[in-house]
Amino acid sequence: MNWVKEKFKELKPKIKSIFRVKVGPEGHLWQNCSCGTVLYKQDLEDNLFVCSVCKKHHPITAKERFKIFFDNGYFQEIFPMLPVDDPLKFADTRIYKVRLDNVREQTKRHDSVMLAEGLINGIKVVAGIVDITFMDGSIGRAAGEAFLTGAEHALNYNLPYIFFCSGGDMRIQESTFSLIQASRMIAAISLLKEKKIPYIPVCLDQTNGMITGSIALIGDVNIAEPKAKVTFFSQKQIKETTRDILPIEFQTAEYLLEKGQIDLIVERKDLPKTISTLILIRTNQNKTFLSDATDYQSDFTGEASSFTS
Numbered sequence: 001m002n003w004v005k006e007k008f009k010e011l012k013p014k015i016k017s018i019f020r021v022k023v024g025p026e027g028h029l030w031q032n033c034s035c036g037t038v039l040y041k042q043d044l045e046d047n048l049f050v051c052s053v054c055k056k057h058h059p060i061t062a063k064e065r066f067k068i069f070f071d072n073g074y075f076q077e078i079f080p081m082l083p084v085d086d087p088l089k090f091a092d093t094r095i096y097k098v099r100l101d102n103v104r105e106q107t108k109r110h111d112s113v114m115l116a117e118g119l120i121n122g123i124k125v126v127a128g129i130v131d132i133t134f135m136d137g138s139i140g141r142a143a144g145e146a147f148l149t150g151a152e153h154a155l156n157y158n159l160p161y162i163f164f165c166s167g168g169d170m171r172i173q174e175s176t177f178s179l180i181q182a183s184r185m186i187a188a189i190s191l192l193k194e195k196k197i198p199y200i201p202v203c204l205d206q207t208n209g210m211i212t213g214s215i216a217l218i219g220d221v222n223i224a225e226p227k228a229k230v231t232f233f234s235q236k237q238i239k240e241t242t243r244d245i246l247p248i249e250f251q252t253a254e255y256l257l258e259k260g261q262i263d264l265i266v267e268r269k270d271l272p273k274t275i276s277t278l279i280l281i282r283t284n285q286n287k288t289f290l291s292d293a294t295d296y297q298s299d300f301t302g303e304a305s306s307f308t309s
Contacts, residue, residue, distance in 0.1 A: 033058070048268045057225045057268055059205060062114040062131040065164060069127065069272055075118035078126070080149035082110065083141045087177055096173040099135075107134050112167065113146035117153070121276035126154045129164035132206065137167015139210050140174045144181030147215070151188035160198040160279045168211025182214040189218060198282045200275055203230045203253065203262070221278050222263045223271075224253035230262075 031039050035054035044051070048068055049058040060068075067073035090096040104110060112134040117126050128150040130137040147163070154161040170178040192199045201216050203224035212232045216222075224230060231251045239246055249255045256262040266274045279285075 031058075050268055055226060055267075057205065057227070059132065059166075061133065062109075062129045065129055066114075066116050066118070066127065068268065069162075070116070070118035070120060071122070071272075075116040075127075078115035078117055078149065078153055080113075080115065080142075080146040083145055085142075086173075087141070088173070088175060090173045090175075092173070099173075103135055107131070109134055111142035111146065112137050112139065113143040115146055115150045115153075117159070120272045123160070123276050123279055124157075125160045125162055125275075125279070126150050126157075127162040127164070130167045130211065132167040135171065136169065137206075137208075137211075138169050138171040138178075139167075139181055140171035140178045141181065143171075144178075144184055147181075147185050148188050151185075151192060154192060154197055154199075155195060158195075158197060160200065160282075161192060162200050162202065162275060163215065164202045164204055165207045165211045165216040166204040168207060168216070169209035179210075182210050185215050186218070189215060193220075196283075198279050200278060202266075202271065202275075203228050205229050207231070217261050220282055222261065223266050223274070224256065224262045224264075225268060225271075226253060226265055228253040230256055 029041055031041050031044060033039055033051045033054060033056055035051060035056065037051060037053045039051060044058065049060045049064070050056065051058065066075045085100060086095075086097045088096075109131060112131050113128055114131055115126065115128045117124065119125075128147060130139075130143070150163070151161060153159070170181075172178070189199050199219050200221055200223060201219040203212075203216050203222070205225065205228045207216050207228065207230045209232060212230055216230065229251055230253060233241075235246055235250060238244075247255065253262055253265050257265055264274065
């Protein structure tokens with residue numbers, strides 16, 4: 001029977017290639033996963049856009065992320081102040097202002113960072129996300145201003161700040177105006193830490209450049225989705241510079257967890273529960289101290305009910 005096994009090994013790639021096709025109009029009904037599985041899109045959506053075979057966490061839009069993250073999918077969007085577009089009057093193959101207007105029309109978003117306020121397991125939080133569909137999630141003045149608006153809202157109302165990191169290279173059309181956003185965002189996180197307000201970044205797949213080098217790995221707890229690629233320089237750049245053979249898992253969330261840069265790897269479905277628990281621990285809301293309670297039994301009961309609600 002060895003010849004049967006050998007023949008099957010030869011035919012297996014061909015069989016996979018036959019089934020790795022888009023079915024339906026423009027692939028609206030089916031989606032290919034990198035593992036070779038053809039997924040029915042409705043099943044993929046029901047599984048929070050996670051492959052049922054290889055558990056790959058497929059990218060999703062900012063609004064889809066917030067609908068999954070917040071209780072009952074309800075959230076209130078926060079709109080930041082809008083800085084002046086194109087301060088440098090930049091042009092390459094196209095005028096930067098024209099490029100911005102085209103992307104805004106396509107994505108129906110003003111820039112790459114979206115902010116919202118809502119509840120996770122009954123805890124009110126501020127959350128932000130880099131939308132990678134807007135100019136690859138690059139960071140310019142508007143994105144930096146949005147991050148600061150989220151931090152300011154968290155400071156004013158004493159709310160935890162959760163930020164989903166993806167994309168994040170500097171927007172070269174804005175030059176130094178883009179680069180300076182890194183220091184501004186780090187300064188905002190420092191203010192949150194001074195006031196003991198939790199800041200929890202969540203690294204998604206393709207977290208790159210400026211975001212990695214500034215806000216993605218300096219939270220109270222650093223979280224990543226499984227197999228997320230978190231990089232500052234690309235593997236090609238590092239390999240050409242160091243001349244070293246890099247591990248296969250290099251720059252993955254699992255590799256960063258092993259090296260201590262990531263604290264937790266959490267599946268998408270478990271993020272609300274995990275983050276709400278971390279917030280309760282960070283703010284001591286799940287603890288009762290005998291010295292602070294006049295009636296220990298009643299206080300303990302109240303705290304327990306709030307923790308489980």
